[in-house]
Amino acid sequence: MKFLQGRVRDYSWGSHSAIPRLFGYSPAASPVAELWFGAHPTAPSFVFDDPRRRSYEPRGEGNQAGVLDAAISAGDVYETDTLDAFIGRDPRAVLGDDIVARYGEQLPFLLKLIAPNEPLSLQVHPSIQQAQAGYERENQVGIELSDPIRCYPDPNHKPEMVYAITKFEALVGFRSPRRILSVLAGLDCDIARKLHAIVLAEPNNHGVQRAFSRLISRETRPSPQAVAELIEACERRRPEDSPSPRADALAVRIGQFYPGDPGVVASLLLNPVTLHPGEALFTPAGIVHAYISGLGVEVMAASDNVLRAGLTRKHMDVDELLRITDTVAAPPIRIAAERITPVQSTFYVPVDDFELSIVSLRHADERVSVRGCGPRIILCLRGAVELWVNGENYFVNTGQSLFLGADDSQVFVRGAGELIQVESP
Structure with missing residues (x-):
């Protein structure tokens, strides 16, 4: 430990x-x-x-x-x-x-x-x-x-x-072609009309891919002026007349940070997601996404492989990105936690690299076991907690964390607070 x-x-x-x-x-x-x-x-x-x-x-x-x-x-x-x-x-x-x-x-x-x-x-x-x-x-x-x-x-x-x-708040995955057409309809600007025509001509994932490719490819991407016109159109559209006031507001908001970036337009093609405290979202390979705002715990496989589509000043390999991007419409994958003990709830994701548990302690005088196996990381998110790892006694306060190896299998805790545990199942 x-x-x-x-x-x-x-x-x-x-x-x-x-x-x-x-x-x-x-x-x-x-x-x-x-x-x-x-x-x-x-x-x-x-x-x-x-x-x-x-x-x-x-x-x-x-x-x-x-x-x-x-x-x-x-x-x-x-x-x-x-x-x-x-x-x-x-x-x-x-x-x-x-x-x-x-x-x-x-x-x-x-x-x-x-x-x-x-x-x-x-x-x-x-x-x-x-x-x-x-x-x-x-x-x-x-x-x-x-x-x-x-x-x-x-x-x-x-x-x-x-x-x-x-x-x-986040944007995750492509909307259905029908929903994309609805969002683009009525926006009084050239780029919205062109994208609407592309998807309308082929209202499936191939049409969505063509629209997305037009937005981010160097030869066809809209000019900063065209992006500004779309932002203005979103701002003009009254919420009561809009099929998605949320999408309009997000495009305007993102445009304040990235004026002229085609990724602002691409946001209209994607699913907006709001997580409330305690909710979780899983993003698999091939899904276009962007986090917008908030504070969260993020768990991932140990990798730094990222292909970018917009809203960035970093390098973009558009051809490679389009090759691996999944444009099939799919709702964002919200993962519900399963309560496995009175104090521990686990989010089971469809990969073997990681598993996240939340351990919520309310009774400071009650010692309880934490299920899991090493290697794992335990982070005290709130409060103060006493731990016993293979019989040894430790204390962690908010912000402190522990790494437990393969032999650190038996863990008991007591206190008032919340722990995050990440392991490989």
Whole structure:
């Protein structure tokens, strides 16, 4: 068992206050977009034995937000190990033979806190077969792993689930052709009429793919002026006359952050989703999606493979994105938790890489068991909790986390608070 220290990712779209406020800190000077708990080589968590021992991450290397500075300001600072290095010294002992056989010598999942204050890029993640082929292809042509034009920095898929801590908004998957036609109808601008004609001529996923391709392809993408005209048309349309006032409002809102970006228009083709606290959404391979706002827990396979479709200044490989994107209409996949004990509820997703449980403790004097097996990460989301791991006693407060290895199988807890547990089933 090891204590973990999460790693701040200060992407520009992040909130200055959502994650710091959750852990009792003042708003940060820079965005705190994500806080990573895991062994991903981009930002592996620090590990240590004493919860009072903290590592210092120098400014300019992923800690612009200063949250870690606030966390360590009251105590001494130590150099310490990272989780990927800790696992790498004896993978079978830490991960277990089953995980090594299935996933190799790496932790199969990554846990994040995510706090978008602005819309993230429209993006798609590949299947594992597509990721393996893309990774090998980019290796063969000599694209460095750190090159920003690289789409496949690893050979893994990246299914993901987000669990809402606050109200959380997203765009996920394509609407049905009939619904797309309804949303586009009546918008008095050239690009809406052209997209409507494309889908009307072929009202199925092929027509939707053609409309989407026209929006994001370099040769046919609408001009910034055309996008501005569509935003104005959405703004003019009265809610009582609109088939989707929500879609109109989202396009206007996204346009404030990305004026002239064709991804603003693409948002009208996608399903808007609102998660309320405690609800969860699963996004499989091939599904176009973008997170808009809120605070959530995100769990995914340990991968950084992203193909972007818009709402970004980063590299976009449109041909590859269109090749792996699924344009068949499908409702967003909301996952309901199954209560497996009086205190523990588990979200079962249709992949083997990860499984998320919520442990809610209300009776501080009652010691209860937590179901699960290592390797796993436990994060205290709220409150204060006492844990017994293989008979050893530990305490965690809000924001503190633990990594449990393959041998740390027996866990009991007591306290008042809420724990997040992620494991590979």
